[in-house]
Amino acid sequence: MRKQSIHILKAVLHITGGSQCYSVVQEKNSQEKHPISHGITKREIWANKEAQSLGVGKLCNPVNSPLNSQQQWEAFVLLYEMLEEYGTHLVEAAWNHQISLLLQFSLLHGSFVSSISEAYQNPIEAVGETFNWLTILWQRGFHHNNPQVRCLIMQSFLGIEWAKYGDFTSSVPECFVLGPFIEGLNDPVHHKDFGVKGIYTSWAMQGAVKFLHHYATNLNGRKGIDFLVSLASVAKHQSFGRVGLMSLAECIASAACGVGLYEGNEPERTKDGLPNGVQMESFPEHFPHNGKTCLLDALRFVVESSKQHFNPNYRLRVCEKVLEAATSVVYASDVPLENLLHFVDALPREFTDCGGSLRERTQVWVWGYGKECSSSSFYNVKSSILKTLQDFPESFTSSHFVTFDDEDLNAWESAANRWARVLFLAIKEDHQLIPIFTFFQSFGVNICRETTERSTVKFLILTMSLLVEINLLQRKAAESVIRMRLKSETGFLEGVDGLCYAEASVFDQKFSEPFLLILDNLVSLANISSAVFWSGVGKETTLPISVRGKLGGPSQRRLSSLTTTAVLQAITSMRAVSSVSSWCAQFKSDVRLTRGWAFMWEFFWKTVTSPTCDSETGAEILLAAYEALAQVLRALVSLFSPLALDLLRQNQKLLASAVEAKPCLDLLVLSFLQNINNLLAVGVLARTRRAVLLNWKWLCLESLLSIPYNALQNGLQLEAGSPFFSDSVIRDIFYDLVESLENAGEGTVLVMLRSVRLVLRLFDSGKSGTLVSSCNGVDAQVHSCLLGFDLHVFLAYDAKYQNGYVATNAGRLMFCSGKNLKGNGNYLRLSIQCKCGDRIACTLCKRVLDVIFDQYLTNGFSTCNDNNSRTKC
Incomplete structure (x- = not known):
């Protein structure tokens, strides 16, 4: 399908032969004006030779010899055909040179689209159509099979000086920014050394942040909020890795900073701090800023997505960027209370509780304070939020x-x-x-x-x-x-x-x-x-x-x-x-x-x-x-x-x-x-x-x-x-626990093991008679019952990066079967085998066994006859 499309385009444009954009004379003149530097590498020399064979040459002077529409289309076809190849050297030879020409001459000297269509009389529309064609090339490059080519295309895109194109930057199609571009940032090949030594950034993230900032700065009013909602909602439709989610969070924060909160669109507020026209009794239901409500819900999903990553520093960085985006464009009083509560509740407690890294920033935002916020407005907003929180119990129980x-x-x-x-x-x-x-x-x-x-x-x-x-x-x-x-x-x-x-x-x-x-x-x-x-x-x-x-x-x-x-x-x-x-x-x-x-x-x-x-x-x-x-x-x-x-x-x-x-x-x-x-x-x-x-x-x-x-x-x-307690009661409890451990479910096994630990401590105290009446230890029958089964441990732990409790299959712990016990005099060697387990499971099992056998070594077992020998554990 792609080959047929490019064939039809070439037929319409009358491009029959090679895809050279310059004549030999232009190439020679360009080479005379711009001699090859003696400090270039062998790789660059090879790229220059490839460029000469393609007729690309050096970048000519755009003032003296601008490209016409036909030459621009030839450059487009050349780049498209090069992306059909797997090799890197062709892209190195021509990409940066030709894409720069297309951008420079199309945006500053007229769109090459006009050669086949006269429908775009508005320059902005013409520029937008130009970007529609250029995004075809970028999208093909971001999804290229060769990772080196993907890196070259991304470097080229992020290396463009978007600031000099001004309002034209916003003409880049939004579907491209939210689709192929964000998907490209999810590619780990662009983020070398990400996370090394606690540094969660890369050159690709820094370039994307600059681009999104320029892009969002040219969006005003409701359009900017809608773009932020769409950008944050990408996490709902696409699966992100560590680098992808961090890149998305950085882009959201940068775009939110570009949209801004106080760029002439702050709503007029009543004495209660509410947006003008909104009464206190309707505060939870009727808001003029539904886009900001949707934005807060989308940001909450990004925070929830970060909780599946194990590193707390990584989660902190993502939450910090999400909170920065929220504080840049959303007043806490501009959204219904329910949405505000859901968003704050999504932030991990270790960051917002006492001593947390984000507590102070979260408090300032909940109070209603923002940049360039007047003292009277701050007081009114803070009062409105407090009033709503104070009235919540009455409305909740009504x-x-x-x-x-x-x-x-x-x-x-x-x-x-x-x-x-x-x-x-x-x-x-x-x-x-x-x-x-x-x-x-x-x-x-x-x-x-x-x-x-x-x-x-x-x-x-x-x-x-x-x-x-x-x-x-x-x-x-x-x-x-x-x-x-x-x-x-x-x-x-x-x-x-x-x-x-x-x-x-x-x-x-x-x-x-x-x-x-x-x-x-x-x-x-x-x-x-x-x-x-x-x-x-x-x-x-x-x-x-x-x-x-x-x-x-x-x-x-x-x-x-x-x-x-x-x-x-x-x-x-x-x-x-x-x-x-x-x-x-x-x-x-x-x-x-x-x-x-x-x-x-x-x-x-x-x-x-x-x-x-x-x-x-x-x-x-x-x-x-x-x-x-x-x-x-x-x-x-x-x-x-x-x-x-x-x-x-x-x-x-x-x-x-x-x-x-x-x-x-x-x-x-x-x-x-x-x-x-x-x-x-x-x-x-x-x-x-x-x-x-x-x-x-x-x-x-x-x-x-x-x-x-x-x-x-x-x-x-x-x-x-x-x-x-009496010794007999503790023994009955211990028998009940041991007999039930084998069939324990994942929700009760830890409770039972804690009870076993308490019982063993009570046995230890039985020697002095302080907590339990006189106790002679645990007999061999209990010992064999405790050690003669396979216990499946499902570790239910309070995960800092999950919502609530999760059950992790921590592996299979085998308490000393007969072949694992090797007695030699008064010594016992314990062998533990963990299958399909993880580090948390092994740590748990080790601690449990340490407690159990510390007690056993202290109290001892009743002696048992084994081949006329007496073994004490």
């Missing part, structure tokens, strides 16, 4: 739903988390929190009497999101302070880290009192909501038709819609009580906390002593109770204090008054294991739902096993001779 499911709950939690994150980026002074306090107090005090006009569940979700964000801010601030003190000899706080620490302290003091005021009301609500767990709803044995076909799973509860709603509200209310109680207990020792702790212990005993149902509906409801219990136990265990021990013993006396005194946690753990194992043994749950229940079982068990360690950290000391 919509009420009769029924909802797990997917709705997850969506609301995501929205609340995004709001909380941006809120603490925007707020710098404590008085800006007053509207938030007022809302939470007014809603929380009347939460039990709340009508159906507002959503109670959404209020609870907002409460938990705020606490999570404050906890994260507090932890990051503490880590930042530690880093600063390690770096500073004086130990004083400096810069943004000190500000983050001050922010966290203010938030802790301001939020603890309002939450204490509403805690009693939250407990009352949770008491009412959790009644669904023991109300006898589970006696319904017939499931609705819409539920019978469900396979189950984490978000597929096999319950009717109304029952699902009641169960989810009960779980959410218990989570809210747990979060508020555990957070307030860090700063206050108030009697108002006693009721919360007492209620949570009461909920625990109700759950582990509730009768097992033989219907699927009843089992599903009890499964939901254990889901809530996992969150409750996490809060109870984190701050296990003398008050918690007293409440625990009071409940035990009520349940087992006639039983002789035992270690204080034995009855707790045995009741839990017996009840949940009975529920698993009934067999009425679907297989996937049974796996979910197992996950909650191991999470609860891990919390129970960590009680002794948290109690010691909190200064709780038991009486002499009163351990937390």
Whole structure:
């Protein structure tokens, strides 16, 4: 097809013979005027000879002898035919020379297109048509089979001095810029030494940045924004490698700088900081700058694409360029709040949290500050964003739903988390929190009497999101302070880290009192909501038709819609009580906390002593109770204090008054294991739902096993001779863990291994009788059970460059089979084999085995007879 096209073009232009552009006389005159330099290389000499054989010669003087249209077409045909060849020497000989002639004479002395068409009377249109033909050559060059040719064509294109062509630069077809040109930048051959020594740039990127800047500078108004949207959206339609995505980010930032924000197109704003004509109540919905909203969404996709790359410095550079583009053309108040929240949430937290490299820049942008922004405009924009963030809780809870499911709950939690994150980026002074306090107090005090006009569940979700964000801010601030003190000899706080620490302290003091005021009301609500767990709803044995076909799973509860709603509200209310109680207990020792702790212990005993149902509906409801219990136990265990021990013993006396005194946690753990194992043994749950229940079982068990360690950290000391666990209970737990490890799923294996570690530490403490009654170590039966199976480890880790948690198949870990164990006296050599594994998996497995065998070497195994020999590991 290409050959037929070029044949037709040559026939129309009457080009029959060679493709020489100059006569021999012109070539000789040119050579006399421009003698060959004696410093050229052999490669350049060879290129000059090739050029002479083609009749190209040296660049002639454009003033004295400009090319006519026929000669320009001959140059075009010559270049096109050369690109059909694979060799490099032809392109080296003629490309730069001929493409320069075509550009120079076509743009400055008239378009060669006029020789076959007179339709372009407008010079701009004629120039645009000229570029349409030239882009054919560039596109062929960018996709050439020879990588050296691709480099030569890209160097030639980026070497053009686009600044001297002025407005003509914008005549380059947009489809070429967004298509072949960006695709060409994705070619690694143009980016030699990219990423070496932490330098994420190349000559191709620098040239592309200059070209895109000149190109976008000549686009004004809406056309420039539309081009930026199209440029950023390329990432949605094309797969980019490391160099390609970085090049795209650099080009977006350069083009955004060229378009600019304050080049005479800043919208007039009201006293509230909104674009003129937009009312505050319509702020989230009606915006005159829909193009900027689309741009922000497209930039968010670029940030998401960068998270698949492992290098944090690379991700930082991409995010930095994307944020630079956003701040250049978009006011934070020019887009709906939802789009703003989504964009900020897409930025990795390690860059925007306390001490992050992009935190200060993100805060300045969220405040509404931009270049050449007047102080009054800055104040108005900042006020509008703050006002919208402060009004979010009211608007968020205003919509009420009769029924909802797990997917709705997850969506609301995501929205609340995004709001909380941006809120603490925007707020710098404590008085800006007053509207938030007022809302939470007014809603929380009347939460039990709340009508159906507002959503109670959404209020609870907002409460938990705020606490999570404050906890994260507090932890990051503490880590930042530690880093600063390690770096500073004086130990004083400096810069943004000190500000983050001050922010966290203010938030802790301001939020603890309002939450204490509403805690009693939250407990009352949770008491009412959790009644669904023991109300006898589970006696319904017939499931609705819409539920019978469900396979189950984490978000597929096999319950009717109304029952699902009641169960989810009960779980959410218990989570809210747990979060508020555990957070307030860090700063206050108030009697108002006693009721919360007492209620949570009461909920625990109700759950582990509730009768097992033989219907699927009843089992599903009890499964939901254990889901809530996992969150409750996490809060109870984190701050296990003398008050918690007293409440625990009071409940035990009520349940087992006639039983002789035992270690204080034995009855707790045995009741839990017996009840949940009975529920698993009934067999009425679907297989996937049974796996979910197992996950909650191991999470609860891990919390129970960590009680002794948290109690010691909190200064709780038991009486002499009163351990937390007995040896028999710990052995039963250990057997249960070991027998279940072989069939563990990818979501529970790490929790179980952490529980194994806790059990081994308890065995070690059994020698002194501090945490466990007297223990003689682990016998050979347990030893062989632990080491005699193949464990498939799926490492679920918090990936910094992925959204949420990912499951990585970390390989197959083989714990010492018989052939791997070689005993020699009192020594044991352990062989570990990892197949199809990665470095993270090997590190994890090594740490687990180190902990296990450190304990074994400390405690020892019970002796076992093997060919009349006694082996101790």
